[in-house]
Amino acid sequence: MLVSPRTSTAGPATHRLRVPVLTLLLMLLPSLLALSTASPTAAAEERVAKRALAHRVELGAWVEGMTAEPSRLVDFEQLVRHRTGIASYYWGYGDVFPGETELAFADGGRREVLLSWDMGPTRFTDWTDGSEDAYLDQLVEAALAYPYDVHVRPWPEMNGDWVSFQPTRTGDRVHGGTYREFKLAWRYVVRYFRDRGADNVKWVFNPTVDVYAETTTVADIWPGRRYVDVLGLDGFNWGRDSSWGRWKSFERIMAPQYRRLTALHPTAPVWVCEVASKEPKVDDGAPVDRDSSKARWIKQALSTTRFPRMTALIWFQEERERDWRVESSRASLRAFRRHL
Known part of the structure; x- marks a missing residue:
């Protein structure tokens, strides 16, 4: 076959170009393979981490008195100029839920409901030996009749040394028990709902952020990933004083306990179930601290990119041990509005 001069000239030139391209591909092969085998979860977390917290979490709130007066949550929304996606409030031992209150806050399924459940004057073994089955039956019946998911955090802040139900090595707390008894009680309650079809109850394992020596290490009481749907954290900035240390x-x-929790479950979302900061310019149980700023604290919190698995932030809107309210100063309210 005759080859034209143009074709015969192009052939060797094309061959000469193939060598560096092939070499380049061989050099890039390890990186290409790494990309192709990268964890989808890790890649997603990396993308999320580049976004500020305020732009990727659902805002929720507990507003003092809102259980009896749901309009207080609406007042909060108007105050911060932002709709809440989660209503958070508190039920005690003997209360039966979910019911009419949850339906009102759920707003036709447009809002999640997060319930803190005080397990009352019981020990962990009271749940596993069947003593509370009649009460659980009432809760299961209510859950089966409820049309939406409901998030429940039993034994909230269970790791704290200030609660009577703290699981300890010796089980010496009046309403507590040992590490093993806690894990068995948690699993028993979760299985009780699930075995009866109440899968719309989602379980939130919710310690406080505290990790000092007297608290319970979360790994010691972890019930297992099969029994936990959401990882919860409660954390407050108590301010600068002799009891709580520095601002x-x-x-x-959040960082220390966040690391411990996320190590226990590789995929569960993290909800900040209670969070707020004191107002440093006011003596509300801690001395006035003119060097600190709640507005700056809020800005930094809502701007952080450190916690990629955080998907909810529930503000504790109450003047209690400290003035936790977002409107404790004009500056803090402006910061909250602006950075949402």
């Missing part, structure tokens, strides 16, 4: 940023407060 702490949101990141400093």
